Amino acid sequence: MNERLNVSSSPHTRSTLSTGHVMRDIVISLIPVSAFGVWHFGIRALLVLLCSVCAAVLTELIFDKICKRGDTWKDGSAVITGLLLGLCIPSTVPLYAPVLGSVFAILFVKCFFGGLGKNFMNPALAGRCFLLISFGSRMTNYAYTDAVSSATPLAELANDHTVNLSQMFIGNGNVTGVIGCSVLGLLIGICYLFIVDAITWEIPVASVVTFALFIGIFGGHGFDPMYLLAHLMGGGIIMGSFFMATDPVTSPMTTEGQLIYGAAVGLLSGIFRVFATSADSVSYAIIISNLLTPLIDEYVVPLPFGLRKGAAQEHIGSSAFNPKMLLPALRLCLITLLAGLGLAGVYNMTKDTIEQQKEAKRIQSYKEVLPEAEELGYDDDLKAIVDGMAGEVYGTDFGKAYINDLIVGKDASGETVGYVVGVTSNDGFDGPISLSVGVDTEGTIQKISFTELNETAGMGMKCGDPEFKDQFNGRSVTRFTLNKAGGSSSDEEIDSVSGASISSGAVVNAVNAALDFLHENVM
């Protein structure tokens, strides 16, 4: 008998589970939401997804070849990174954006830190944040719902506009959002993950519960179920909590650690969504929590069963469920609640003052742009026109411009001397730009003034400088054009701020929209 026997240390058997299986399950779980995205946004969404996935896999493949480190690109983790990244950007972005994002995610966040299992933050989210910083508002420029960020439902709800929950749920509303915005698709995927035992409940549940508690307490609408639902469905909190925060590489190992980490994700998402201006609460919350993971794993190491206090005591008749298991969660809730209450106190104390200041600033700005007027007020007919188109893009030639307000200015004798138009452009580089345009009855611009300008410092922010905004003063034209080269000679031309043509263009469009609105409806 030929006896050549293998010898190894026990155990001699292995589960059928493999890294490939784990990755495959996650990819499968993302198929429903991807399908919904492609169904709703069309072939363009498919292209974006393909670009991000292929770029991710290719990047890892090339890195493998250059560094001669085997075929790690085959393990499937790059596919997940690419897919997740593609799902959390809008289908309207230029196709090089997902490619850039994937390359950044795989190369800088994963490969450079040692590859699979060594990345210090979720590569897909890092890629998304990289794109957000690089592409500004193009990443988040859509009407009201998206998967990972959602400042907008908040704005809608704050303005008492209703959000169509069923459309948000299915992801088929008349909306432009990120590709993976279908909550239904996400839920199908989540069910699959639980069925095949690919995720555990700790992180997502801690995150969603903490987030809901936070929104309930500080969102300003209490625990109104519809309001909470809109926040839960409209904002990447589902995608983030179940698919991103649960990335095992960047989340803690132990049950206790996972509860703390999940609560941190929920808490930070809540804080960012309610108090911060950034559109991307969940992305940043998860990335910051990722960085907490090593710390949590260092400090939250449970004692082995045999060394725990009272371990030797008999617990006859007790079930496998031990109420003590809930203690860490309860403590966390308490800490969250206290921290939240503290924040709420500060917020409430300052809320009215902030509102008053905003109002004062607005009136101040109206007076500033129409100095001749002694008295500012509304004309009922004109106000009806403005209210009638609330939330709709004005005209077709002005990009995403919105007319918010129309004030009639009168002198001491009650004679109309001019108008102030409040206008917002969503084409800014880093978010919306709002301004007031003062025009006299002849159609001559008196002055413009910004009420909201958050562009890049030193570039787009220069739109607020007199060199730029005073160009409009005293001109009587119906349509301005932007001169990117500078050195304009005609009345119609406005010199762009150097290096900030997007911001400058948005301002010019906004002013044009205001003038157009006046010519159409008033003069």
Next chain:
Amino acid sequence: MGKTFRGGVHPLGHKELSRDIPFETYLPQGEMVYPLGQHIGRPASPIVKKGDRVLAGQLIAEASAFVSANIVSGCSGTVKAVDKHRTIAGTMAECVIIENDGLYETVPGVGTLVDFHTLSREEIIAKVKKAGIIGMGGAGFPTHVKLMPKDPDAIRYVIVNGAECEPYITCDDQLMRTHANDIITGLRVLLSLFPNARGVIVIEDNKKEAIRAMETAASGSKGISVKAVPVKYPQGGERSCISVVTGAHYGITQLPADVGCIVDNVGTVYAIYKAVCESTPLMERGITITGEAVNTPHNYMTRIGVSCRELLEHAGGLKESGAVKVMAGGPMMGIAFDSLDVPMCKNNNAFTFLASDEVAEAQKIQTACIRCGRCVRVCPQGLTPQLMSAALEKKDYDRYENKLHGLECISCGSCTFICPAKRPLTQEFKVAKAEIMAAKRAAQAKEGAKS
């Protein structure tokens, strides 16, 4: 679903290969080999020499210390040598080698029936010690030592371990089906040593016939109950048994007696019955010959000392494709060995012949750790294998031992089994534990030399 312990995994059982095959009594014809160190503790000292004639049931090596055990010949014949022989551990160890004459002449007095009620506590323990009984589930700890805790009155449970959670093995199942009454009598012998104790027989609920047989045998015996528990590895571990019966846990430096328990394998309890009530020393045991590579899997009741090759050949040999891996015990904690010319010892419950090596297959798809945390969830000791492995990667033994309590690992293999990245976790921990313990012993020796 019944109560279970925390953690654990569900490896494929493979018990269908041999579970319904009744015991076949086999008297070996070939050479018999008795390693002197087949138990935990100091190796026994041989009391026979080359050329001596021995009978079945005769003492051939004597316990050399408190924690040590007698060894009894399973056959009659002539001592061929007291010399090095290959063992399951893969080493050449000191053994008594007996040329079997096949006559099975037995020492007079063996088989004499005794009523254990007439025996004192000391007499019972002396009989157990004389019979050379050790833990027959695998550990091989001398049973008489276990039966002498500091405070016998503090023992509240005598747990008979019939879980048999290791895949493939079915000899305990068969033993419970066929010798239920003897096992219950053995348990009653044990209970007579511990006045405050109740007897609990723990059996995984995939062994319906064994549960029924034990329940029938136990009915009418006061203070004895059968506990059917869900199938989950490592239910058959001492700690899992205690956890599932009492809910108590204890550290690696403690013994079951510290939480008021004595745990014995069904095979051990049967051996105690034979020694005390039938005056028969430990010379035979049940063993399963199984695995995909075996032509006809068997459950044998055979004599200790028989060679693995003889048993395999009697069982019909290997299939043509041959075996890739052979181990003593099951695939979770069994010991793989590379030569079939090794003797079966007191604590061997199976020889498993595998036609494929999952370990070799798994190594091909090994990846970096993805930190999925499955190892943490399945650890029956409540440890964090991933963090322990990461500490070892940095050779940080201090963190491994003191912060992560890595010495609490019982090497059950659950973490290695479940790992999707196919990391050799248990194996790393075995090496680390051995190194740490060696360093401790060296430090102690140094300390001792100084003073």
